[in-house]
Amino acid sequence: MSEPFEPNIVAFLCNWCSYAGADLAGTSRVKYSSNIKIIRVMCSGRVNPLFVMNALQQGADGVLISGCHPGDCHYLEGNMYARRRFGLIKELMEFVGVDPRRIHMSWVSASEGGKWKDVVEKVVEDVREAGPFEQFKRDKINW
Amino acid sequence: MFMSEKPRVGVYVCHCGINIAATVDVEAVVEFASRLPGVVVAKNYTYMCSDPGQQLVQEDIRKENLNRIVVASCSPRMHEMTFRRTLQDAGLNPYYLEMANIREHVSWVHEDQEEATKKAKSLVGASVSKARMLEPLEEKEVEAERSALVIGGGIAGIQSALDIADAGYQVYLVEKTPSVGGRMSQLDKTFPTLDCSACILTPKMVDVANHPQIELMTYSEVEEVGGFVGNFEVKVRQKARYVDIDKCNGCGDCADNCRVKNRIPNEYDEGVGKRSAIYMPFPQAVPAKMTIDPDHCLYLTRGKCGKEPKCQEVCGPGAIDFEQQDQVVELKVGAIVVATGFDTFEPSRKPEYGYQDSPNVITGLEMERLVSASGPTGGEILIGEGETARKPKDVAFIQCVGSRDQSVGNEYCSRVCCMYTAKQAHLIKEKIPDADVRVYYMDVRAFGKGFEEFYDRVRREGVRYIRGNPSEIFSKGDKQVVKVEDTLTATPMEDEVDLVVLATGLEPRADARGVIDLLRLSQSSDKFFLEAHPKLYPVDTSTDGVFLAGCAQGPKDIPDTVAQAKGAAASAMIPLSLGKVKVEAQTAEVNQDTCRGCGFCVEVCPYSAIELTTVNRFGHAVNVASVNEALCKGCGSCSAACLSNSVQPRSFRDSQIMPQIAALGVRK
Numbered sequence: 001m002s003e004p005f006e007p008n009i010v011a012f013l014c015n016w017c018s019y020a021g022a023d024l025a026g027t028s029r030v031k032y033s034s035n036i037k038i039i040r041v042m043c044s045g046r047v048n049p050l051f052v053m054n055a056l057q058q059g060a061d062g063v064l065i066s067g068c069h070p071g072d073c074h075y076l077e078g079n080m081y082a083r084r085r086f087g088l089i090k091e092l093m094e095f096v097g098v099d100p101r102r103i104h105m106s107w108v109s110a111s112e113g114g115k116w117k118d119v120v121e122k123v124v125e126d127v128r129e130a131g132p133f134e135q136f137k138r139d140k141i142n143w
Numbered sequence: 144m145f146m147s148e149k150p151r152v153g154v155y156v157c158h159c160g161i162n163i164a165a166t167v168d169v170e171a172v173v174e175f176a177s178r179l180p181g182v183v184v185a186k187n188y189t190y191m192c193s194d195p196g197q198q199l200v201q202e203d204i205r206k207e208n209l210n211r212i213v214v215a216s217c218s219p220r221m222h223e224m225t226f227r228r229t230l231q232d233a234g235l236n237p238y239y240l241e242m243a244n245i246r247e248h249v250s251w252v253h254e255d256q257e258e259a260t261k262k263a264k265s266l267v268g269a270s271v272s273k274a275r276m277l278e279p280l281e282e283k284e285v286e287a288e289r290s291a292l293v294i295g296g297g298i299a300g301i302q303s304a305l306d307i308a309d310a311g312y313q314v315y316l317v318e319k320t321p322s323v324g325g326r327m328s329q330l331d332k333t334f335p336t337l338d339c340s341a342c343i344l345t346p347k348m349v350d351v352a353n354h355p356q357i358e359l360m361t362y363s364e365v366e367e368v369g370g371f372v373g374n375f376e377v378k379v380r381q382k383a384r385y386v387d388i389d390k391c392n393g394c395g396d397c398a399d400n401c402r403v404k405n406r407i408p409n410e411y412d413e414g415v416g417k418r419s420a421i422y423m424p425f426p427q428a429v430p431a432k433m434t435i436d437p438d439h440c441l442y443l444t445r446g447k448c449g450k451e452p453k454c455q456e457v458c459g460p461g462a463i464d465f466e467q468q469d470q471v472v473e474l475k476v477g478a479i480v481v482a483t484g485f486d487t488f489e490p491s492r493k494p495e496y497g498y499q500d501s502p503n504v505i506t507g508l509e510m511e512r513l514v515s516a517s518g519p520t521g522g523e524i525l526i527g528e529g530e531t532a533r534k535p536k537d538v539a540f541i542q543c544v545g546s547r548d549q550s551v552g553n554e555y556c557s558r559v560c561c562m563y564t565a566k567q568a569h570l571i572k573e574k575i576p577d578a579d580v581r582v583y584y585m586d587v588r589a590f591g592k593g594f595e596e597f598y599d600r601v602r603r604e605g606v607r608y609i610r611g612n613p614s615e616i617f618s619k620g621d622k623q624v625v626k627v628e629d630t631l632t633a634t635p636m637e638d639e640v641d642l643v644v645l646a647t648g649l650e651p652r653a654d655a656r657g658v659i660d661l662l663r664l665s666q667s668s669d670k671f672f673l674e675a676h677p678k679l680y681p682v683d684t685s686t687d688g689v690f691l692a693g694c695a696q697g698p699k700d701i702p703d704t705v706a707q708a709k710g711a712a713a714s715a716m717i718p719l720s721l722g723k724v725k726v727e728a729q730t731a732e733v734n735q736d737t738c739r740g741c742g743f744c745v746e747v748c749p750y751s752a753i754e755l756t757t758v759n760r761f762g763h764a765v766n767v768a769s770v771n772e773a774l775c776k777g778c779g780s781c782s783a784a785c786l787s788n789s790v791q792p793r794s795f796r797d798s799q800i801m802p803q804i805a806a807l808g809v810r811k
Contacts, residue, residue: 010807015220016685017665023218026247034258037265037807038248040219041795042729045747046779054801058808074663074685075778076749085783110685111667117252 007061007127009036012051014044014079017068017109024113032117033124036064043067045078049089052103057136062102062127066119069107079107097135101126150275153184153209154267155200157191157216159246166250168260172215175264179271183207191216192225200226201233210235211274215243215267236279238728238794243270265807272802280728280793285773287373287718288477292317294365294658297325298701299693299708300482301347306712307480308356312719315474316351317379318361320410322428323348325484326694329411329508331515331522333701334566335597341427341517348429362434366471368479368661371776372688373724377474383467385435385443386421390462393431397421397454397463407439409519413509416519421454421463426517433462477724478688478715481672482708483658485694488545488553488647496544496645497616502526503535503623504616504643506544507563514570524574526642527621534575535641539625540564541613542584546648546698555669557648557698561588564646565598568606581607581638583627591700616643649698662689671697682711688724690715729794730775731782733768738789740766744781750774753781753790 013019019040025032041047044067052063065086067079086105094100104126106119154176158164169187177185184203188196191214203209212235214226219242227237245263253259289312293304296318304316316323327333328348330340352359360379367378398404401419408414411425420440421433435443435454442448442465455463487508490498498504503526505513516522525532542564546557561584568580587608589598602608613627625638651670658664658672663686665673672695675683682690692711693704718724735758745753745768752774755766768781768790779792788797 008808010804019218020220020685023220023244023247026218026251029251031254032252034249034253034255034262037262037269038244039269039800039803039807040244041779041800042792043778043780046783046792046795048783048797050797051800051804055804055808058805060804060808068665071660072663072665075776075780076663078749078778078780081747081780081783110665111673 005128005132007035007124007132008059009062009064009123009127010055010060011036011038011064011066012041012044012047013038014067014074015040015042016074017072018044018066018106018116020110021108021112021116024110025116028113030113030117032120035124036120043073043075043078044082045073045075047082047085049085049092052089052093056098056102056133061133062104062123062130064104064106064119064123066106066108069109072109099130101130102133148210150181150211151183151207151209152179152181152211152213152271152274153200153203153207154182154186154213154215154271155191155196156185156187156245156267157196157214158187158189159216160189163216163246163250166253166256166259167245167263168256171260172245172263172267176213176267176271179268181211181275182271183209192222197226197229200229204230204233204235211239211241211277213241213243213267213270213274215245215263215270217246218244218248238280239274239277241270241274241277243267265809268809269803269806272806273799276796276799276802278793282728283726283772284723285373285726287722287724288375288475289719289722290314290476291478291480291715291719292365292375292377292474292476293480293482295325295482295484295693295695296323296351296361297482297484297693298327298344298347299484299695299704300325300480301351302705302708303480303482303692303712303715304351304357305347305354306709307716307719308354310716310720312356312716314357315379315476316357316359317363317365318359319364320424321362321384321432321434322424322430323351323359323361324425324427324429327701328425328427329413330511331518332566332570334562335591335593337566337569345427348427352429359430360472361430365661373477373718375476375479375688377476379472379474381470381472383437383469384432385437385440385463385465385467386433387462387464387467388430388432390460391432392460393423393433394459395423395433396457396459397433398423400453400457402441402448402453403439407436412512412519413506415509415512435463477718478690479662480690480692480711480715481658481662481664481695482692482711483652483655483695485649485698486652488551488650490544490645490647492551493544495615496541496613496643497618497623498645501618501623503641504645506645506647507560507567508647510567510644511563514567514574524571534578536575536578537640538571538578538580538642538644539623539638539640540568540580540582540644540646541616541625542582542646543612544645544647545650547585553648553650553669555698556588558588559698559700560646560648562591562594562597562700564644565589565601565606567644569601569604572604572606579607580605581609583609583611583613583625585610585612591702649694652695655695662686664689667697669697671695682707682714688718726773727775727777729777729792730772731770731777731779731790731792733770734789734791735767735769737787738767739787740768741786742766742768743784743786744768744790747780747784749778749780750776752776
């Protein structure tokens, strides 16, 4: 049997809640899968839908966006924009044939180190099930 | 524009002692980094944040002419400021720094060295890719208002207000209830010194009222907070008291003649005593003025109170004014201290203790009012009412009610119950020497200065400590039966007592949500307000210029509260004494050549920092967006909404994030 597939996942975390929550997971020495690589943005509202597509194009198998809980945004309402955009991104991705299990969004606050681990494991599990992402590879696209 | 010179990147991988080096092969990361495009120097060092570590960077900047620095170490939330200063001291723009978080996000959360090293390499790769695209930024300063707002008039708020005002700055102290004093004013004695609570508190309450630099706003609530550190714009609603406080002399004739006298539970006495609809919360209230409770006053609720409201009839100075309206006051302040305090645990949430069934099961705070000379019994410990009132001979205290109890969702220790129980047990022994007092406990936490000594003293006075958590408390005649197992001797027993005192814990205030929404605060998992860092920034919050004091941040006793209040005051005074604050340098910028003036960013901006302006483009007047940098906080919501990528947050531009994504996408 071949080795289990280890997905490569890019995560966009807001500086104030989710990034701090991931930091807390570290400080608390919570152990989780190493498949997720984090890009820090100031607010989840900063995440341009293009980032998600770009990540998939560049070789990521899945994408996670994580921000403050609704109502707790450090910038008042950025996470609300993120939520709306996420709905659209997900629909668009489904439309072009991308498995919706590859794209995730979560709310993790600065005090939820434990939740961050749970989110990571869930996302890794889902993307692992979805398998390697090949659709956007050049040789797979039928011009 | 900013890509004027070729990037020469220096990469520094930190061991953090063995915190990183034990899990990540730092040599391999350095070797990997040295082959990345643009990297001139790649090194590792035991502690990058130490002086020699920083000097290493500075020497290389000078020697190798580096113009971009990547530090792979702990979280940027930890040491970004440290390394920015390092760059600045070496003459490099501080925003030419990028950090790779290989401690919190790698070495501390992954165990497999191979996987951890692989991830560390890819994070360093992403950081180098971004670093190459960084731009120099300029930090600007704006003037700061030299005044502060303190929310909450308990001992924490009082102390913060006094310290800031004593330093010479204007303070607005806003208190929700008609008087300052807070929870401390309800206490009889304070542990472990047995100081009379009122005796040490009331002078401070009076100081707050008389201080020329403090404007005391009682019976008021903060309604709106806008602006940012140094320039907060605050709206405070001063609720109508229906009493002209300039005329009221606090004589209390009105309360004595009120038609609903002694019918309304007195909040100050925890409902043990009763009050009138027009009232002063307690005799030492500051300001010593009357207030009409609009929820219970006959005239205000029904529009009729006899022929004429009695209070109005008897008031000598003619201070009663039923026409009074709420007033909204606008303030400008430079800093805000949040000292909103706590609620006590509602014991009916643990129905097995029978609080809701029997008047002889009471809370710690009710006991406090019962032993207090200013309480409804004048300090006599009595149970039952009127003729049948008697002194309890057998008293049981139950510890940890609503604390250290996952079944009610409170995992934390409330930190004061062990000691207030010991104090109340002492007071009972003092007032009823032949009383048999026992304390049912899980652990006794006597951790503070003089606490253990006091606990010893109370036990020597004959208070019995029995280790066991009652399973049930029920009534049997006029007695209460405590069903419990003494876990030290494994003896199940049923203990019949006259009075049960539940040592109820501290909880976040039920109205905390309002404060969170006003000030953009966060909560920790126990739902108290979250400090910026549990150890290094214990009074700061994630909102610049907003500080925490007292039990709003977590349960604590009076000395700790006062200490934290003084800390919050000192931190709040930093912008006030400088008279200026740095504004965010990582603001958004509009490329006016490509902006099509659609205005989506204007709508999206949470701070109304973007507006459309008309510019001349090749002889045509066109609308383009323009950013007010003083208002912009750099969240970047605008750029995600922009159709032409014309508005971009500095340091988080598409051109800086895309290379990161590309670097992370590569499967290695």
